[in-house]
Amino acid sequence: MHWAEGFIAADWGTTNRRAYLIDGDGKCIDEFEDEKGILSVPKGGFEAAVQEIRERLGDRPLLLAGMVGSNRGWIEAPYVPCPAGIEDLAKALVWAEAEQTAIVPGVSFIDADEADVMRGEEVQLLGAYAAGLVSANALVCHPGTHNKWARLESGGIARFTTVMTGELFNLLREHSILADLLSGSAEPGEAFASGVRRGLDDECLTAELFKVRARVLLGQADAKDAPSYGSGLLIGADVRAGLRQRGEAEIVVMGRPELTRLYSEALRIAGKRCHEVDGEQAFLAGAKRIVELIG
Amino acid sequence: MHWAEGFIAADWGTTNRRAYLIDGDGKCIDEFEDEKGILSVPKGGFEAAVQEIRERLGDRPLLLAGMVGSNRGWIEAPYVPCPAGIEDLAKALVWAEAEQTAIVPGVSFIDADEADVMRGEEVQLLGAYAAGLVSANALVCHPGTHNKWARLESGGIARFTTVMTGELFNLLREHSILADLLSGSAEPGEAFASGVRRGLDDECLTAELFKVRARVLLGQADAKDAPSYGSGLLIGADVRAGLRQRGEAEIVVMGRPELTRLYSEALRIAGKRCHEVDGEQAFLAGAKRIVELIG
Structure with a gap:
């Protein structure tokens, strides 16, 4: 089996995984997604879980990215420090298996005040640059469970910060006193915009969150607007944190469309222009570029 | 049964309740605490749950405060708007039962920008003033699941804001990616102080929280310090929000000693002096004063 004749690339996260079969011409010809994230794989079960990918997509070389390379995953792939390019x-x-199965390392950032890590997003970030979807110097927002704001310089990741907006929203929605109020879906609109403006202000998020409930109890807000308002609050605070690293670069929002549209809207409210890039397309571009480099 | 010959006061919250038997001289002569918070009482079960209090402490008039008067409790007691005094x-x-069982209303605050509610803390806040434990003009911090920062003016509650620090810390500790790291106990000390300083800064809490994990992964912090550092982060952000309403009043931290000592320490780091008041003593003083007023 040779990589140049086709390979499988998988983005293997904490709670799910997506795998793509790429043919010799670089075209994605098959794919699947399931909920076998690393947390659902039992100890000693990764060989079988990897084998399953090949059974579904074919017996090809395999490039794995994401939390599968973390200390909770299959084999730990030490972080590459910033600045980090795709090379x-x-x-x-x-x-993991000589010449047949490789795990992509995550990226770390450390300076006197900050420490941060990513796993999986680096393939998309650097893939987007490799495919010409973002400029060599850009601020890329990558929303998800843990949103990443990454500063690209000369086509490499110069620095980044993680904001755990997605995870916090899910915690609040599933387990908090706000659970009932936040259970609907968040949509762009006036309630969302009002939350974003509040989050962009220098307000204390833990205080603003409680007021989601108080406003409804006191008749200042409609319960049906709470998911959009609450999402706006969290995304507004997130955007405020992210814009600190801006410089004068272009701003790109990359990821799943249902999230990128909310972040794009929040950036617009913050007075910034941005464009959206599909995260899957960026991931495939990054995987292909890595395979070219090892070929 | 007449109130002046002795009564029972109960602070009945979401997850637990505490009840005290006060004799005709205003002395607390018996008490109990259990986990029969309002969420554990089945629909239609409040009469029995109230009866149980009398079975344990005696057949006396009963003053109930806290979430028992909310829309999820027994009988809803509409909020009294700020400014609110004990009268x-x-x-x-x-x-709830003529002349025998009364429910204390909560307090609300509304202005053009804010909306907030409390239930249960008002008895402690106004009781502390009635008993001379705080001045007529003071900023009172009342930590708990939902920390309240209340501005007392002329002995009444003029305004307040809620910060959901306790609930958020519990959510992170039980359900988040930080769960393992935050499972130990938070103690004042260097790690706590370092978290507080960060929280007091104008940083994005949702970004700082993720770095609790990143700092440990990258060897910048010791895993054993994470509970204190994380608690410091949340309390620092909380204190920053609370100090906005300060004016030049004295600052008082009221509640359970294991929490008040952390908030006192955070206030000290923020350059503020404060003193601590025991929340139970304040609750009993408030209950007695209300009973005098209805006597």
């Missing part, structure tokens, strides 16, 4: 990722692959 | 609470009691 750095290719050089630091960890080979 | 306002006494006038607005809701009588």
Whole structure:
């Protein structure tokens, strides 16, 4: 089996995984997604879980990215420090099976005040640049469970910060006193915009969140607007944090469309222009570029 | 049964309740605490749950405060708007059983920008003033699941804001990616202080929280310090929000000693002096004053 004749790329996260079969011409010809995230794989069960990917997509070389390379995953792939380009990722692959199965390292950022890590997003970020979807110097927002704001410089990841907006929203929605109020879906609109404006202000998020309930109890807000308002609050605070690293670069929002549209709208409310990039397309571009580099 | 010959006061919250038997001289002569918070009482089960209090402490008139008067509790006692003094609470009691069982209303605050509610803390806040434990003009911090920062003016509650620090810390500790790291106990000390300083800064809490994990992964912080650091972060942000209403009043931290000591320490780090008041003592003083007023 040779990589140039086609390979499988998988983005294997905490709670789910997506795998794509790429043919010799670089075209994605098959794919699947399931809920076998790393937390659902029992100890010693990764060989079987990897084998299953090949059974579904074919017996091809395999490039794995995401939390599968973390200390809770299959084999730990040490972080590549910033500044990190796609060549750095290719050089630091960890080979789980010689010449056949490689794990992409995550990226870390450390300076005197900050420490941050990513796993999985680096393939998309650097893939988007490799495919010409973002400029060599850009601020990329990558929403998800843990939103990443990454500063690209000369086509590499220069620095980044993580905001755990998605996870916090889910915690509040599932387990908090706001659970009933936040259970609907968040949509762009006046309630969302009003939450965003509040979040962009220098307000204390933990205080503003409680007021989601108080406003409804006191008749100042409609319960049906609470999911959009609450989502706006969290995304507004997130955007405020992210814009600190801006400089004068273009701003790109990359990821799943249902999230990128909310972040784009929040950026617009913050007075910033941005464009959206599909995260899956960026992931495939990044995987292909890494495979070219090891070929 | 007459109130002046002794009564029972109960602070009946979401997850637990505490009840005290006060004799004719105003002395607490018996008490109990259990986990029969309002969420554990089945629909239609409040009469029995109230009866149980009398079975344990005696067949006396009963003053109930807290979430028992909310729309999820027994009988809803509408909020008294700010400014609210203890006389306002006494006038607005809701009588569940004529002359025998009264429910204390909560307090609301509304202005053009804010909306907030409390239930249960008002008895402690106004009781502390009635007993001379706080001045007529003071900023009172009342930590708990939902921390309240209340501005007392002329002995009444002029305004307040709620910060859901306790609930958020519990959510993170039980359900988040930080769960393992935050499972130990939070103690004042260098790690706590370092979290507080960060929280007091104008940082994005949802970004700082993720870095609790990143700092440990990258060797910048010791995992054993994470509960204190994380608690410091949340309390620092909370204190920053609370100090906005300060004016030049004295600052008082009221509640359970294991929480008040952390908030006192955070206030000290913020350069503020404060003193601590025991929340139970304040509750008993408030209950006695309300009973005097209805006597």
